[in-house]
Amino acid sequence: MKPTSTTEEFTIVSAPAPAFDAGNPSADCIADSAGGLTFDLDAPHGTDAAAHWSGALVLRPRGAEDESADVLLPLAPTGEGRLRAVLPSTVALPEGRWDVHVASGEEPPRRLLPGLADLRSLVDRRPGPSTSPLAVRIPYATRHGNLSLRSWLRGPHAEAGDVHVGDGTLTVCGTLYRVEDAAAWLAGAAVEARLRRDPAVRVAAAVTAGGDQDRADFSAVLPWAALGEHWHGGTDVWDLWLCRGAGEEEVRIARLLDDVADKRHVFVYPARSLSTTGAPAQAIPCYTCDNDLSVRVEERPPVG
Known part of the structure; x- marks a missing residue:
């Protein structure tokens, strides 16, 4: 007896891609x-x-x-x-x-x-x-x-360097990158502390510049008393900016050029007492969660 012919359908199936083991790699x-x-x-x-x-x-x-x-x-x-x-x-x-x-x-x-x-x-x-x-x-x-x-x-970028916490002043040092002529950029520039709850309130200090065309070091001295004049209780945060001039380019001062993703609890600075019209206050330089440099002003805790 002659076998009955049948039509077979062949489906080409690619093997599935190898899968990662259980748990996250x-x-x-x-x-x-x-x-x-x-x-x-x-x-x-x-x-x-x-x-x-x-x-x-x-x-x-x-x-x-x-x-x-x-x-x-x-x-x-x-x-x-x-x-x-x-x-x-x-x-x-x-x-x-x-x-x-x-x-x-x-x-x-x-x-x-x-x-x-x-x-x-x-x-x-x-x-x-x-x-x-x-x-x-x-x-x-x-x-x-x-x-x-x-x-x-970021470009330009103002990299924060040494931060010197004195009794009457805060000295901020840094380096400017990613500008065509750093020395010209810094000519007449200032470091500004801007009150976060009211950015129109600013305390500025002229910079002292140094360096070469592609990179320039800078420093500025901010008086603690000027920050204390605007404190009326609670917590104030002052954000630090490097500013070229009124209405011109401005750069947030930050510390980015290292291997620390969150510097808030790594770079810790001492507090300094402020003279205010209200309760005793203190100022503390600090880094934000974005590694930008700021100053926190708050009520000074009681001693003892």
């Missing part, structure tokens, strides 16, 4: 002095054998409601059972906090945990001569133990 970070970052993480089992495998490191701005602002960095096997993604300094990453995820195949992006971080190149970083915005990216562990980045993009 971790990524090691290496920073370079130009502001770039390299991320290395363990590859899923079978990655090297699956030529079609693809994945990406996903940088998502904190608080984003959708994926439209995501920055995708392709992941590629390194040949050592690891994957690598690179964020070059030339890729503009807007200022803010970016949560780091990994995406593979059809899996939804998963948060990455922090691994080893080599940030030595960020310590005492000295940007080269350029007028392009300065890119600073510092990886850090969130309070929930996840990997995130703090990104700054």
Whole structure:
């Protein structure tokens, strides 16, 4: 009996991309002095054998409601059972906090945990001569133990240096970067303390400048008494700016050129008593959550 012929349908199915193991994977970070970052993480089992495998490191701005602002960095096997993604300094990453995820195949992006971080190149970083915005990216562990980045993009940039807390004055030193002629920029410039609750209230001090064309050091001396005159209780915050002149360019003074993502509890300065018309007060230089330099004026706690 002749066999009955049948028509068979053949469906070509691609094997699914190798998946990461249960739990969130971790990524090691290496920073370079130009502001770039390299991320290395363990590859899923079978990655090297699956030529079609693809994945990406996903940088998502904190608080984003959708994926439209995501920055995708392709992941590629390194040949050592690891994957690598690179964020070059030339890729503009807007200022803010970016949560780091990994995406593979059809899996939804998963948060990455922090691994080893080599940030030595960020310590005492000295940007080269350029007028392009300065890119600073510092990886850090969130309070929930996840990997995130703090990104700054500033030009010009006034890098805070030594802060001298005297009995009657506050001396602020810094360095100006990312301007065409730093000496000319600083000619006639001033450091301004601006009262955050009323920015029209300002205390200014002329700068003393030094340096060369591409980089210039500056310093200014602010009197504590001038800040105390405007305090009427509670907590006042004065933000410090480097200003070229009325109506001209102004730059927030900040400390960014190191490996510390949040300086609030790392750089701690002594308090100085203020003479006010009300309760005893004190002034304390401090850094904000964005590493900008400010001065906090508040009631002085009782002694003993």
